[in-house]
Amino acid sequence: MAEIMVFDGAATAGSFVANHIVDALGRAPGFTLGGATGSTPSPVYEALGAHAARGVDFSSMFAFALDEYVGLPAAHPQCYHTVIERAVTLPLGLEPERVHVPDGSADDIETAGERYEEELTAHGGVDLQLLGIGTTGHIGFNEPGSSFGSLTRVKTLTERTRADNARFFASPDDVPIHCVTQGLGTILRARHLVLLAFGKGKAAAIAAAVEGPVTASLPGSAIQLHPHVTVVLDEAAASELSFLDYYRWAQDNKPAWQGI
Ligand code: GLP
Secondary structure, three states: OOEEEEEOOHHHHHHHHHHHHHHHHHHOOOOEEEEOOOOOOHHHHHHHHHHHHOOOOOOOOEEEEOEEEOOOOOOOOOOHHHHHHHHHHHHHOOOHHHEEOOOOOOOOHHHHHHHHHHHHHHHOOOOEEEEOOOOOOOEOOEOOOOOOOOOOEEEEOOHHHHHHHHHHOOOHHHOOOEEEEOOHHHHHHOOEEEEEEOOHHHHHHHHHHHHOOOOOOOHHHHHHHOOOEEEEEEHHHHOOOOOHHHHHHHHHOOOOOOOO
């Protein structure tokens, strides 16, 4: 079972997660953050940026991103390499060599996933993986049907995900069809998963991921197989959880020593 935490809004939730990351980095220089993209992790990155602006030193941190579109030039504002640079690398003052993103523009795209797996393994993996969830239940870009053992590889986006992400592009047709994404097996190797979701539009996917059957048809349900998961929600995203009263009770009675 994952630990479910419900906050009064995305900003409060983002500060909570950012404070935990700062504490973890303080305890273990060389801490490796697994970066997610999409709009959901923005409050975490903003809160981390505020810590950096107040003088917290992030320079010993490493980051590995979850996924990347295939074929978007680095100059495109939605190229995830650029998104991570804008949200994480620059505001936190990380050396660019410490930040890894799958290569979606490689000529040999068919082996880009293998190379990313090698980088991750040589580095020693991810300490805390931030995750959002798509309306299809995807984590990373692992669409329904993804194997729970899958590693980083090229995947085809669903039409639903392309439509959801069209808001970031000039035209819906500009959303790439393919991506390179960490697999569910890759994600499950991270030492701590922090799944965030905000808004009513995510409520069904969260209820299915947290309380539904573990199934490849809802890739987010893979979190139920991981021993250390924190699910960070606002009220709207939590609204379809059957055991919400219990999760609130547990949160209200959380031992001070416990951490997440
Ligand atoms: C995107 C990303 C995911 C993200 C999800 C939700 O396409 N690849 O990592 O979690 O879809 O996006 P958003 O946070 O914008 O709702």
